[in-house]
Amino acid sequence: MTFAELLANARRARGITQRQLAARVGITEATICLYERGNRLPKIDRLLRLAGALNVDAAELLPPK
Secondary structure: OOHHHHHHHHHHHOOOOHHHHHHHHOOOHHHHHHHHHOOOOOOHHHHHHHHHHHOOOHHHHOOOO
């Protein structure tokens, strides 16, 4: 699985919208959309904020090697 798929799955599993996740992280909904489409990857600080907002370990959002 890709980061995009893992992020989208984690968000949907928690029943939150892209807009809600963006607000929790302090970024735009468009940025979440770019992440979930696989058009952009977050920097480490943002990855950590995404993980915190989703209440998951950051490693759960990273694809296996």
